[in-house]
Structure formats: C-alpha cells, structure tokens
Amino acid sequence: MTPQQIDTFFATLQAANPMPASELEYTSVFELLTAVLLSAQATDVGVNKATRRLFPVANTPATILALGQEGLESHIRTIGLYRSKAKHLLETCRILVERHGGEVPGTRAELEALPGVGRKTANVVLNVAFGEPTMAVDTHIFRVSNRTGLAPGKTPLAVELKLLERVPEKYLPHAHHWLILHGRYVCQARRPKCWECAVASCCDFEPKVRAER
Numbered sequence: 001m002t003p004q005q006i007d008t009f010f011a012t013l014q015a016a017n018p019m020p021a022s023e024l025e026y027t028s029v030f031e032l033l034t035a036v037l038l039s040a041q042a043t044d045v046g047v048n049k050a051t052r053r054l055f056p057v058a059n060t061p062a063t064i065l066a067l068g069q070e071g072l073e074s075h076i077r078t079i080g081l082y083r084s085k086a087k088h089l090l091e092t093c094r095i096l097v098e099r100h101g102g103e104v105p106g107t108r109a110e111l112e113a114l115p116g117v118g119r120k121t122a123n124v125v126l127n128v129a130f131g132e133p134t135m136a137v138d139t140h141i142f143r144v145s146n147r148t149g150l151a152p153g154k155t156p157l158a159v160e161l162k163l164l165e166r167v168p169e170k171y172l173p174h175a176h177h178w179l180i181l182h183g184r185y186v187c188q189a190r191r192p193k194c195w196e197c198a199v200a201s202c203c204d205f206e207p208k209v210r211a212e213r
C-alpha cells in the first residue's frame with residue numbers, strides 16, 4: 001500500500017466508525033487488565049460471559065486475591081486455559097497490592113513484569129486505559145496487515161513496528177480497534193468479504209473474493 005492508500009484506508013474506517021471501542025466489557029482499568037489477561041486464545045464473547053459472573057463478586061486485586069485459586073477458577077472455568085490464567089491473575093493481583101497500591105501501573109515495563117501480561121496485553125492497556133498510541137497485534141491485525149499490504153511482517157512484533165512506522169499519527173490512537181473490527185467482521189480469516197469491503201480500492205490483496213451467486 002502507498003502512503004496515500006493507507007490514508008484512504010484509515011479515513012474510510014474512521015468515517016464508518018469514528019469512536020471504535022473494545023468489545024471486552026469493563027468499567028475500570030483493573031477490569032480491563034483482567035479481561036485482556038483472560039482473553040488469550042478465547043473470544044471476547046466468552047470472556048464477557050465469565051467476567052459478568054466474576055466482576056460483581058470481585059473486581060479489585062484485593063477481592064480477587066481473597067477468592068483464592070479454587071474460588072477464582074469457579075467463575076472463569078468456561079474459558080480455555082482457565083487454571084493457568086487463574087494462577088497468573090492471582091499472582092498479578094498480589095503484585096498489584098504489594099507494589100502498586102492496588103492500582104494498575106501505566107508503564108510498559110511495569111505491566112510486562114506482571115505474570116500473564118505479555119507485550120500484546122500491555123499494548124492494549126496502554127492504548128485503551130492510558131491513551132498511548134500503541135499497537136496490540138492480535139491474530140486479526142496480523143492477518144489484515146499482511147494480507148492488505150498495510151504492514152507486512154513475519155512476526156507480530158515486526159508487524160507492530162511497521163504499523164507504528166506506517167500508520168499516520170492522527171489515526172494511531174484508534175488504529176488497533178479499527179483493524180481488529182475489520183478483521184473480525186469483514187477481512188475474515190477463511191473468506192474475506194472483499195465484495196462488500198469499504199477499503200477494497202486501497203487493498204493489495206488479489207484476486208479479491210467475490211460474493212457467491
């Protein structure tokens with residue numbers, strides 16, 4: 001994609017959805033961190049189902065710690081890898097209480113030091129909660145960036161760095177949500193809906209997929 005095409009790509013996504021938001025449900029930075037931590041290899045819908053049970057009972061580091069491993073597992077057992085996620089979340093809560101006064105820290109180094117929090121989770125929290133123009137490359141962003149020619153790369157980190165270099169600054173705050181939503185609903189993994197895609201004119205993917213008759 002040329003810089004002009006990249007601009008048109010994001011201008012089009014922006015016009016269709018000026019204020020995109022995460023589909024994970026949360027009402028505080030800690031709830032966001034918890035939801036993202038639970039979302040690895042799980043769908044947002046599945047995570048929301050579990051957190052709707054968990055958050056009314058415990059939605060702070062101290063109250064989740066008080067649940068203990070078994071208590072926490074009982075609320076999130078519908079999510080894949082729930083045992084290790086519960087273990088990581090409890091350890092993260094302990095660190096938040098002991099070192100951060102029960103608050104979620106706002107730097108990458110402090111976030112990535114939390115168990116179960118990798119670069120992608122830190123990027124989501126930094127972007128959504130702290131307004132930093134980071135790019136959390138999930139499976140959708142990785143695919144869309146490569147397929148369209150927006151930011152090709154062999155690893156999520158390579159794609160992340162290329163996106164930060166190529167996406168115009170004015171679009172950076174919301175770019176990761178636009179790309180996730182575009183990948184989830186239009187530029188889907190198995191069969192991208194090129195025939196109804198608003199950004200088809202600036203996408204490198206060829207041949208475009210046609211609607212079935």
Ligand code: SF4
Pocket residue numbers: 147148186187188192193194195197198199200201203204205208209
């Ligand atoms: S034209 Fe097709 S491949 Fe390109 S962004 Fe749209 S859906 Fe994806």
